[in-house]
Amino acid sequence: MRLAQLSGSNPSEDQLKDLVHQQITRDLAEDPISAQYNVMFLYDALAIARSDTDQLYRSLNKAYPDKPLLLVIDSTGGDVAAAYFIAKICREFTRVSFHVAVPRRAKSAATLICCGAEHIHMGSLSELGPIDPQFEGVPALALKNSIEHLAELTKRYPQAADLFASYLSKTLRIEALGYYERVAESAAQYAERLLRARKLTSVAGEKIRNIAERLLYMYKDHGFVIDAAEAEEIFESGVVLTNTPEYALANKLYRSLDIIQRVLRDLHSLGFAFTGAPDSGCQLRKLPRAVGGSSNT
Numbered sequence: 001m002r003l004a005q006l007s008g009s010n011p012s013e014d015q016l017k018d019l020v021h022q023q024i025t026r027d028l029a030e031d032p033i034s035a036q037y038n039v040m041f042l043y044d045a046l047a048i049a050r051s052d053t054d055q056l057y058r059s060l061n062k063a064y065p066d067k068p069l070l071l072v073i074d075s076t077g078g079d080v081a082a083a084y085f086i087a088k089i090c091r092e093f094t095r096v097s098f099h100v101a102v103p104r105r106a107k108s109a110a111t112l113i114c115c116g117a118e119h120i121h122m123g124s125l126s127e128l129g130p131i132d133p134q135f136e137g138v139p140a141l142a143l144k145n146s147i148e149h150l151a152e153l154t155k156r157y158p159q160a161a162d163l164f165a166s167y168l169s170k171t172l173r174i175e176a177l178g179y180y181e182r183v184a185e186s187a188a189q190y191a192e193r194l195l196r197a198r199k200l201t202s203v204a205g206e207k208i209r210n211i212a213e214r215l216l217y218m219y220k221d222h223g224f225v226i227d228a229a230e231a232e233e234i235f236e237s238g239v240v241l242t243n244t245p246e247y248a249l250a251n252k253l254y255r256s257l258d259i260i261q262r263v264l265r266d267l268h269s270l271g272f273a274f275t276g277a278p279d280s281g282c283q284l285r286k287l288p289r290a291v292g293g294s295s296n297t
Contacts, residue, residue, distance in 0.1 A: 013284050016268065020260055020282040027256050028278055033245040037070035038063040038094065041281050042086065043257050043274040048078025048109050052275045053085045055283075059276035060093040069094040071117075072101050072250045074257070077108025077129070084190040087116030097199055101250030102126040108222065111215065112187065116194035120239060121246040122228035129226055130219040131187045131212075188212040211235065 011019075024041075028034040040059060044052060063069070069090055077083075090113075091098045100106065100114050101121040107129035114120050114128060122128075191212035196205075211234055219226075232240040241247075257274055264270040264284065271285040 011268075013270070016264065016270070016284065017282040020274070021279050023256055023260065024253065024274070024278045024281075027253055028249075031245075031249045031252065033249050036068070037099070037246075038067045039249075040069065040071045040090070040277060041253075041257075041274045042071060042073045042075055042110070042113070043254075043281075044075045044078070045261065045271055045273050046078075048075055048082050048086070050079065050082045050085075052078075053082050053089070055276045055281070056086055057089055059280060060089060062277065063093060065093055065095050067094065068096040068099060070099045070101060070246060070250075071113070072103065072253055073106040073110050073113060074102075074104050074254055075107065075110040076105060077110055080109050080112060080131075080187050080190060083109035083112045084194065087113045087194050091116055091197065091199075099246060101246050102128070103247070103250040103254035105129075108132075111226070112191055112194070115191045115211075115215075116198065118198050118239070119241055119246075120231065120235065121241050121244050121250065122231060123243050123247045123251065124228070125251075126228050126231075126247070127225045128231050130222055130224055131191060131215045132184055132217075132219075132222060184216060188216045191215060207236065 028039060038060075040056060040063075042048070042052060042056070060069075071086075071090055087098075097118040098116065099119045099121060100117040102114070103123070104125055105127055106114055107127065108131060111128040112131050115131075120128075189212075192208050195208045195211060214234060226234070228240060228242045232242075260274075261272045264272045265287065269287045271287050273283045274281040275283060
């Protein structure tokens with residue numbers, strides 16, 4: 001990897017970006033499956049945001065619409081509306097079909113993007129996740145679940161009913177309950193729209209609702225691992241494809257991106273994301289300097 005060789009020469013960010021683009025373009029050229037697709041990336045070290053939507057939109061405008069589109073995703077999630085738009089524009093910019101490949105993680109909002117794809121390519125290390133939205137790391141549905149739990153405790157311990165009521169009156173804004181529930185339900189609505197609009201879909205409305213509600217409500221932990229086998233159960237037959245050449249390509253690209261991320265972090269104190277086309281997707285940001293030293297107690 002040429003990036004490692006530049007550790008002592010103080011390269012500019014533009015030079016580093018150029019080297020990253022060269023590496024990814026080289027990886028793609030070495031694998032013949034890449035020639036069959038417009039290959040795009042969503043490798044996001046932070047969270048999916050509207051800026052990712054803009055970046056992909058600019059890249060897709062330069063792509064060939066008569067090829068299928070393959071989006072390589074590695075993301076822990078982010079903004080639900082941004083994810084919906086990403087899936088929507090990916091489908092709009094191909095006249096053939098929209099595929100996603102998940103070498104490692106497509107969690108939360110990234111799973112929502114997968115709902116818009118005709119095919120989801122996964123392997124042994126791939127994972128999707130529940131699509132329930134988060135507020136400062138807390139699931140939107142957690143408030144409702146907490147109140148239901150308190151109601152159950154009140155039934156079990158009726159003598160404590162006044163205590164529970166006093167606690168809720170002091171800690172809960174009642175409008176927050178409805179707001180968080182509506183935000184959670186909006187994620188299911190986005191999923192239904194994406195599932196319904198897929199080019200190869202033959203799923204009835206009830207099945208689509210079941211998929212969306214399962215991804216939203218079934219799992220108690222937001223970080224729950226939905227592996228390839230379970231993803232095959234959730235989506236209809238033929239949508240989730242395992243250990244395909246597309247997955248092998250995505251896995252190779254992930255390894256390069258992971259090495260790049262480590263080199264940029266450790267040798268150049270730069271954060272890294274790659275969103276968009278192979279020749280323009282690199283994004284760098286200065287990392288804050290570590291403050292203070294370590295101490296033993």
